[in-house]
Amino acid sequence: MKRRTTWHAAWRSCAHTAAPLLLLVSCMTTFLPAASGEPLEALLRADLLDGRLDDLTLLEAALIAGGIDDTRALNHHVEAFARVEAALRRELPDTASPQERAEIVFRFLHTNVLTGPYARDCMQVERSLRGEEYNCVTATILYQSLAAAADLPTIAVSTPGHVFCRIPGDRDIETTCPDWFDRTESVSPLSSRARRDLNAAQLLAKVYYNRSVLLLGRGKFSPATRYLSLSISLDPHDADALENQCAAYNNWALECAAAGQYAKACSLLEQGRRINPYYEHFARNERHIRLLWTQAEGASAPGP
Incomplete structure (x- = not known):
């Protein structure tokens, strides 16, 4: 069977065809009640029904999307970040221009928060906040959160396999590059x-997307497709997530077929076809799996 093994790398996995998997990709302090009676992820999804955050901050939402579902743990990180915000405000001159604020926030972030190494497969803002590894998604979320505390508007921007920030004046900021403001190219788009x-919502979709990529790499298709569905629900135009969702169902089906689970394999291909009926690998792999299924049933049938 062609098996493609590349997931679009943080944002891309093929001799029947497994599909390529892509990889990766206002800070008022609020505290959630210690016992909300509802899982935090459900609260997050409810908050995002209109496509924007109304009740949760970006930081809170990113922590929940990254897997925190305990209010005490969430409030612990929120309190810690509030102290970081307070320290930043003390360093900000009242007369600083937006460009100056952007640089102060950036340098403060890399000196006081993003003190660990860059790691493409970092999936949790929580780890970056603790001074462990970071990647473009977690660094961008933390930069935007600190920038809000400095009254600096920012916009997250995506390109294939990457995210970064833009600030007033249409200046791009590579949030993963500690010496960005020392580089001459930092003034160019x-x-x-x-x-x-x-x-x-679309930035948070990247958190779910990256979690799915990690699981796909481990062959954990069921939870991976769930996170991909969440990612797509938040950003229906993310081509990487849409392709990975199809690739996941395709490769999951091939794994089931290899284990002799032909009915389940065909069911998974049908689920994938409902997502994208034109995905090139579904039809040929279904024909191949049904042929194997017929051969297996023939081999197990009693002789005359």
Whole structure:
């Protein structure tokens, strides 16, 4: 069977065809009640029904999307970040221009928060907030959160496999690059390839997307497709997530077929076809799996 093994790398996995998997990709302090009676992820999804955050901050939402479902743990991180915000405000001159604020926030972030190494497969803002690893998604979320505390408007921007920030004056900021403001190229726009501005919901979709990529790499298809569905619900135009969702159902079906679970394999391909009936690998792999199924049933049938 062609098996493609590349997931679009943080944002892309093929001799029957497994499909490529892509990889990765206002800070008022609020506190949730210690016992809300409702899972935090349900609260997040309810808050995002209109496509924007009304009750949760971006930081709170990102922590929940990254897997925190305990209010005490969430409030612990929110309190810690509030102290970081307070320290930043003390360093901000009242007369600082937006460009100056952008640089102060950036340097403060990399000196006081993003003190660990860059790691493409970092999936949780919580880890970055603790001074562990970070990637473009977590760094952008934390930069935007700190910028809000500094009254600096920002916009998250995506290109294939990457996200970064833009500030007033249309200046791009590579949030993963600690010496960005020391580079001459920092005054030039970053890649113009398929740039998209992201709202909060679409940026949070990247958190779910990256969690799915990690699970796909481990062959955990069921939870991975759930996170991909969440990602797509928040950003229906994310081509990487849409392709990975099809690739996940395709490769999951091939794994089931290899284990002799032909009915389940065909069911998974049908689920994938409902997402994208034109995905090239579904039809040929279904024919191949049904042929294997017929051969297996023939082999197990009693002789005359």
